[in-house]
Amino acid sequence: MIRPLRSLRDRAFPDLLRVEDAYDRDRVWGVATKESGLGWVLPIVAYAPVFPWAYVAVNLRLSLAAMMLVMVPAFMVVSMGAQSLAVFRFRRKLDRSIWGQLRERSVPVCIHCGYDLTGNASGVCPECGRGLGGAGGKP
Numbered sequence: 001m002i003r004p005l006r007s008l009r010d011r012a013f014p015d016l017l018r019v020e021d022a023y024d025r026d027r028v029w030g031v032a033t034k035e036s037g038l039g040w041v042l043p044i045v046a047y048a049p050v051f052p053w054a055y056v057a058v059n060l061r062l063s064l065a066a067m068m069l070v071m072v073p074a075f076m077v078v079s080m081g082a083q084s085l086a087v088f089r090f091r092r093k094l095d096r097s098i099w100g101q102l103r104e105r106s107v108p109v110c111i112h113c114g115y116d117l118t119g120n121a122s123g124v125c126p127e128c129g130r131g132l133g134g135a136g137g138k139p
């Protein structure tokens with residue numbers, strides 16, 4: 001990974017920095033992106049409803065202005081909604097994968113919310129209230 005991209009990634013996913021070795025960090029990121037699958041496809045798919053509508057609009061012989069009047073706002077609402085949803089879900093998948101891998105490396109982190117569990121003895125995450133499935137840090 002290129003250095004500026006790497007620092008951007010580490011800033012966006014600060015949990016990654018809990019993996020001390022930079023090479024291992026890249027591996028965690030690689031697994032996370034692989035595990036999160038095709039989440040990035042959804043924003044592209046979000047544009048799909050535009051095409052049938054464009055077909056209908058053309059067949060109704062609407063003027064270009066009338067087409068644009070309906071299409072542009074509809075297009076913006078649909079694509080922005082789907083994109084924010086996709087980004088949110090993709091982010092969630094990446095985070096969960098990173099947290100799971102941190103736990104595999106004995107970094108004490110909650111696999112449900114990413115909360116730092118250093119020194120936690122209760123076995124319950126104070127952030128999300130869920131059980132840890134083992135003492136803090138041990139998967």
Ligand SMILES: [Zn+2]
Pocket residue numbers: 110111112113114115125126127128129130
């Ligand atoms: Zn938690």
